[in-house]
Ligand SMILES: NC(=O)c1ccc[n+]([C@@H]2O[C@H](COP(=O)([O-])OP(=O)(O)OC[C@H]3O[C@@H](n4cnc5c(N)ncnc54)[C@H](O)[C@@H]3O)[C@@H](O)[C@H]2O)c1
Ligand SMILES: O=C(O)C[C@H](O)C(=O)O
């Protein structure tokens with residue numbers, strides 16, 4: 119901590135990126151030397167260290183990974199290992215693995231294809247699993263599937279650590295992922311596999327392919343959706359309206375990728391439930407924009423995943439296929455503007471000023487893309503141009519914004535870190551065979567109801583990161599209870615399905631907390 123503090127003292131005025139990378143190096147060296155101490159320091163300083171080991175610095179780490187690399191962490195399965203993955207999995211020295219985070223490096227945050235350098239993401243996510251969910255660090259496994267990269271710069275970089283070949287496609291690609299999943303399942307049938315930062319086509323395809331066969335989920339589609347839904351419900355409460363008013367909120371989603379479509383799917387399901395399972399009216403309030411503008415049924419070559427959310431042009435007054443973001447905001451006057459586009463600054467001054475005409479008394483701006491440079495707008499710009507009355511959330515952390523007169527605009531961090539640790543932990547401790555929509559919905563509802571009315575009305579939608587262990591225990595319990603109610607919980611360790619069924623809500627939370635690992639030195643010699 120002393121080296122860390124002295125680095126902070128001695129680097130005033132230097133570029134943020136350089137300082138953050140130097141901080142990351144200090145923590146990474148500690149991680150390599152003394153795992154127990156590393157996690158203790160991380161847990162005790164989670165507010166300061168999450169932005170270093172996780173978003174946003176982890177993005178910079180991935181961009182520079184081949185140069186920063188000193189020693190390996192996690193496992194790399196390459197296309198050249200085809201046919202050998204089962205023996206490789208049995209070579210992993212740990213007896214038991216509970217949590218695996220897997221990527222193919224094809225869409226790292228909003229930074230695109232970073233090939234094997236994307237391994238920083240599984241490492242950072244699993245650090246959050248240890249810190250927030252208390253997963254034992256001896257039982258985690260960061261995994262990189264190296265099936266090539268289409269990033270020319272990396273292919274020509276002599277320091278690049280991965281396969282120098284274009285990405286595999288089609289059946290060749292899927293056969294590699296299949297082999298990996300089978301091998302993992304054979305050795306650790308109860309391990310949870312989190313798919314992370316896959317490009318959209320593979321994110322959806324692999325989720326469909328595996329979700330009924332293995333205990334897995336896709337964090338970018340499903341974790342993000344739950345966090346966004348909790349935030350959207352929070353904005354309804356922030357306006358002093360009953361939750362049922364969610365069905366009337368007009369929401370513009372910018373970005374029709376894995377994250378944006380995941381959010382729309384879950385939000386529409388929620389509206390549909392509130393509106394008495396009326397799926398067609400549920401879609402009316404949502405507007406979807408991608409790089410080619412507003413998506414309507416007139417779009418040629420529409421992505422099948424986006425098609426269900428395309429607007430009927432006959433129902434749009436004054437807006438046509440491909441209308442740009444500013445036109446849409448001016449015409450629709452949305453209650454919420456939500457960005458998952460990966461395009462930094464796309465909520466520009468004009469767009470934010472147009473949000474002043476929103477039909478909401480407290481419009482919400484969610485700039486959810488990561489890392490910081492890719493956020494749709496900064497917190498400062500949002501409060502400056504859209505007004506002090508807004509609710510603001512971003513995927514990467516920003517400082518609260520001073521509004522003058524001693525008042526501050528609160529910055530929420532709408533990041534899937536509030537849910538994925540609890541989804542993984544709850545699924546693990548339930549012993550469920552797979553992760554259902556019901557379990558994910560329970561996670562989102564738990565987060566949505568966590569804050570008090572008073573907090574929400576002052577613009578605070580999510581708990582402080584300092585209490586991430588508490589919220590993760592609650593989310594984990596909600597997921598576990600949902601697995602029990604769906605008759606999917608087969609138990610974990612000594613605790614069987616019957617005991618899980620008999621636990622009251624508070625007992626489930628206690629059970630979850632008891633199973634959280636905490637960093638203390640294990641004695642090398644046991645006292646007699
Ligand atoms: N805050 C969180 O918890 C969280 C979770 C998941 C993803 N994300 C972020 O969301 C971003 C997108 O992730 P993804 O997996 O959906 O990516 P993706 O590549 O699947 O999708 C990106 C989408 O943005 C659209 N887009 C590109 N340029 C645009 C423009 N100029 N205007 C409007 N739309 C545009 C694309 O057409 C595409 O539909 C990334 O930056 C990622 O870091 C944040
Ligand atoms: O990694 C994050 O911070 C959130 C999310 O999974 C992302 O891909 O941006």
Ligand SMILES: [Mg+2]
Pocket residue numbers: 227314315337338
């Ligand atoms: Mg991600």
